[in-house]
Amino acid sequence: MKFEKVEGMEKKYALITGGSRGIGRAVAERLAQDGYIVIINYKSNEQAAQEVLKTITDAGGQGELLPFDVSDPKAIQTALQQWEEQHQGEHIDVLVNNAGLRKDELMVFMEEASWNVVMDTNMQAFYQLTHHVLQRMVRARHGRIINMSSVSGVIGLAGQVNYSAAKGALIGATKALSKEVAARNITVNAVAPGFIKTDMTADLDEEELAKTIPAKRFGTPQEVANLVSFLVSDQADYITGQVICVAGGMV
Numbered sequence: 001m002k003f004e005k006v007e008g009m010e011k012k013y014a015l016i017t018g019g020s021r022g023i024g025r026a027v028a029e030r031l032a033q034d035g036y037i038v039i040i041n042y043k044s045n046e047q048a049a050q051e052v053l054k055t056i057t058d059a060g061g062q063g064e065l066l067p068f069d070v071s072d073p074k075a076i077q078t079a080l081q082q083w084e085e086q087h088q089g090e091h092i093d094v095l096v097n098n099a100g101l102r103k104d105e106l107m108v109f110m111e112e113a114s115w116n117v118v119m120d121t122n123m124q125a126f127y128q129l130t131h132h133v134l135q136r137m138v139r140a141r142h143g144r145i146i147n148m149s150s151v152s153g154v155i156g157l158a159g160q161v162n163y164s165a166a167k168g169a170l171i172g173a174t175k176a177l178s179k180e181v182a183a184r185n186i187t188v189n190a191v192a193p194g195f196i197k198t199d200m201t202a203d204l205d206e207e208e209l210a211k212t213i214p215a216k217r218f219g220t221p222q223e224v225a226n227l228v229s230f231l232v233s234d235q236a237d238y239i240t241g242q243v244i245c246v247a248g249g250m251v
């Protein structure tokens with residue numbers, strides 16, 4: 001990987017939660033390639049995060065690590081406040097709410113803990129992060145927010161009542177917020193991947209599931225990152241409040 005210098009691009013920061021693995025990693029690498037200084041968030045796997053940062057800097061891009069648990073409101077506030085103290089006069093122009101997890105269980109067997117952790121990580125984090133970052137976007141009169149939803153949140157999948165609820169809520173939040181901030185040149189869109197080859201789907205029977213997908217294969221994290229790259233670019237200035245599936249025809 002080698003990054004071309006993006007001439008004339010001002011210094012812009014993009015925060016990608018869960019940017020150390022899977023889809024988040026591909027997004028971080030792609031946005032760094034597009035000229036952003038990427039802020040790579042992760043929870044515990046520091047080695048994976050360091051690898052992403054090294055890949056980016058080796059290729060001529062810029063990035064930094066910002067670990068915190070997105071399901072912990074206090075940890076989010078502390079990390080973002082520290083970042084702001086260290087970056088006086090700068091702000092985050094792109095927020096990709098990507099970190100997520102699934103705890104699949106049929107509703108009749110679902111423990112409250114599974115419900116809570118899925119809601120806290122996939123959905124509650126949206127409030128904490130977006131509420132904080134939005135203040136400066138509004139003042140700057142520019143910003144991009146991408147919410148990583150899922151086909152599960154669009155059509156609902158059996159065994160994922162918690163996950164479908166969290167990802168569906170993100171879609172509602174995307175549409176409502178987009179209307180509040182469009183006049184400030186802030187766009188808010190949801191990306192809804194189908195089955196993408198990452199650690200999150202490593203436990204699934206890929207061969208069997210692929211037969212149910214019109215494209216007959218799982219997608220790659222880069223195919224999701226391509227869409228995020230477009231949506232945060234100036235070319236997508238007039239696209240907001242949308243849910244775009246990257247799902248090989250599943251929806």
Ligand code: NAP
Nearest residue numbers: 018020021022023042043044045069070100150196198200
């Ligand atoms: P993944 O491979 O499991 O990677 C998850 C990433 O999120 C890691 O960087 C992980 O960091 C981070 N993370 C998890 N919990 C966190 C927390 N509490 N705080 C901070 N970071 C946390 O997942 P993925 O497949 O790339 O999925 C990324 C997003 O796409 C998720 O929102 C997922 O729901 C969504 N999605 C995925 C698929 C799919 O097929 N893969 C389909 C639809 C939607 P650590 O390693 O440090 O924990």
